[in-house]
Amino acid sequence: MSAHNIEIALAVAAVALLGLDAFVPTLKRDIIPKLSIGLVGLALLAMFFAKGDTPAYLASYYRIDSIAMFYKVFALVATLAALIIAREADPVIAHFTGTEGPSTRIAEFYILPLIVCVGLMWMASAQDLISVFVPLELVTVTFYVLVAFARRSAVSLEAGVKYLILGALSTGILVYGIAWIYGATGSMTFAGIAKAVGAASTSKSALIVGAALLLAGLGFKVAAAPFHVWVPDVYQGAPTPVTAFLSVGSKAGAFIVLTRAVQALTATGSQISGEVQTTLLWSGVITILFGSLAAITQTQIKRLLGYSSISHAGFILLALAAGDSARFGISSEGVVAFYLATYLPMTMLGFLLLAVLRSQGVAEELSQLQGLSKRSPGMAFALAVAFASLAGLPLTAGFIGKMLVFLAAVDKGWYGAVGLAVVGAAAGFYYYFRPILAAYSAGKPEDTALRWSLPAKATAAVLVLAIVTLGVYPKALQSALKQNIVLTSAGK
């Protein structure tokens, strides 16, 4: 079975589930969530047996290469985690969706993520700006629904409107950029663009306009400065599982496209590699600084994670800007992929804990975490691991990603940029440790013990294990994927 069949099957399954929900009103409430999780799990399992060959009839705009395989697995893992978080957040979502009392049917909430997942998997293989655009829209439009899903919550609606308007605007900019690139290069495919950017007949100014618009449009999606302003509000307002999915899945999807676009625009002999590189570099540095410095004063944890997501995007942009580093034998796409692979478990773990806490009446405020270590030592420990890793503490996953970015940037001789990035990382020691300190502080005497469901506990254990394993034995990621894409540039 080839990998593309899995995403086709998943799309069919999503539609079938929607039909099931619509036409079988007697269905028990938790059937669809379970089916949905089971299907994603099955798809994930199938990916490990899938062949990575591209069918000929798709070849002009769709290719399954090793990096595409990585992002397809990534999308499935992120979807699975988001669905598990959704199960934990179920009572809260139901509370905010029903017109009179809690809603009894919110099955779409578990089906729409499958559609996002299909979009992300397609994006991973897209070789053409049109075949990038369609799944990108599939993902974004589905997220419009998901972000505003808790329709009786004013903040969710506000987040939905903000995301809709800014998302539509960024799509417009992206399409305009695609048009300019096509006008300048005469090609829609990445391969064609890569060939044309070096040709003397290509107009440099048209290329620059096209590249700037393209980068701006994608910058919105990955939350790169100066297009990051929507992130904190949307992250805070959206239901927790959606925020988690948005910050991991949607970001990764945008980064795979950005990676391929940057590779095409800076192909050997390109007239604009310098401009693209400088733009990415400074956008990355400003993103890191903005994300980290603004996070310092946050007391709302979802918002804090929003700023954290901005700052992490900055580090990935820096890796993209730095390009391949022959000295360390690391490729830019490898570092981006690796960074995202470390970003997934720590971010998902953070949001999972928030969902579990919220379902037991603990709001997402720093002060509410006090006494957590007494109420549930396991949760407090998982929270400590997640935030320590987000801060980039050594021996956790977060450190390896940051270190590789620093090494690639130092190899380029960007000492100033690295210095500023270090300022951002240092600020992280403060704002990421605050939740940990709160969790281990003494609570109120009337605090009761907190419980968490077995799936949540098991997922948290897997994520903690993943964070520590990636931190002390990063080779595991390469071994697990059985492919050499992750770090070596030699295999390209």
Next chain:
Amino acid sequence: MSLLEIIILLPLLGAALIGFGAPARLVGRSVALINLLLGGAALALLQQGKTLASSRVVLDTPKIAFSVGLDGLSAIMLLLTVLVTLAAIWQIIDKPAIYYTASLLISGGALGAFLSTDLFFMYGFHELALIPTLLMIAIHGHGDATTRRGIAWKITVYLGVGSLILLAGLAALVIYIGQGATFDLGYLTQAAANVKLPAATQGWIFFILLIGFGTLVSLFPMHSWAAPAYASAPTPVAMLHAGVLKKFGLYGLIKVALPLLPLGAKLEWVQNALLLMLVGNIIVIGLVTIHQDRLDTLLGNSSVMHMGYLFLGLAAGSQIALNGVVLLMFAHGISIALLFAICGKLRNQLGTLQFDKLGGLAANAPFLSLMFAFGAFASIGLPGLANFAGEVMVFVGTFDPSVGSLTSGLKNIHWATIFGLWGVVMSAVYMLRAYRKLFFGKPSSGLFMSDLVSSQRLPFVLLAVVLLVAGCYPGFLTGLIHGMFVTAAN
């Protein structure tokens, strides 16, 4: 799994077990005892000429491996760590389990940092202490909540930023000496001889490492986190941090910076900057220490001040001075841990450490008084106790011909030594005064100090005996590092 790996992982495993609800006291004490025995065994094997190194590759490009190894220097640090860990764990009485978890994490992190021979893990293990220290000072520390939170954040941010600077320096080593290929210290040390970086490049990398490692050792003027943090930290944390973990910065400079960047350390501007800073440690902090009116801040500051001697030996770089530095690192770790342990006992029972409220404690607590004498006299540098040998070697080492000829007058480093000698006088002033005010004179009214019960005496006796043995027979320790710094000196 090799012996060294077990020594590193045992405390971490113990901490995890306690986290899962195992009886904290039992696990904590057994781990500390077993590690003392294993540490002794490792030392014995090393003396028989066995190599205990082992290595596991954890990443192929760039190559990172979990490599451990034991040489004389790391063996001395290992001995220091297991001794202080045992004494620190024994200080925990009727406290929540997090005391044990935090102590074991700090201890395991220190062991990992000292035994790793790969820069990645050397660096990584040291950072393990960051969160436990923050939590222990902020939540279980002494003093009022707002102040100790401020202190806890200060140490976290200082050490966090210091270690990021250090990371930059280590990255420079990997790039310029290792050509990006590896983080392995052994490989880098060999490569350094062939690569022959220009002195100017070596100079600035050394300086970055000096600032990075120096922050961790409270080198003046990056010292201000240390004294308040030690004063307000719970006793076992203060003992482990001041006694063991702080030495990692010096260990790193001796093990990484000096052999890899021999020319950088000798560069005039680097030397002068270092001398200026270390004189700051000795004189400025010495005067600050004399001014203290309570035991905990006095000990905290004195520990910062004594780092000045260690940096002086490092600046001299002669074989005898470096031997002295290693000896003094060990001696200082033991003596400060002993003093902080006594400080904890006094605070527990008396509730105050203010000198003007206390006095005459020796009448009812002769054992504690004797132990304090060991710690205080060692820290002044009284002959017969461990610190003396180290200090003498450092001071003498600065006049070694390899440092500079005296025929053309005194060099800057000799002036620094002369200032440093005044530090010994200052130590005597504040330590003896503290001893007199606490244990002799008019007994404090309403405050009664009973002596330790015999089961609690063991760790104190252990540390005091080590001070005495190392003071009378320092050859045991210097024998371990014999010949290690010959090349560094040339």
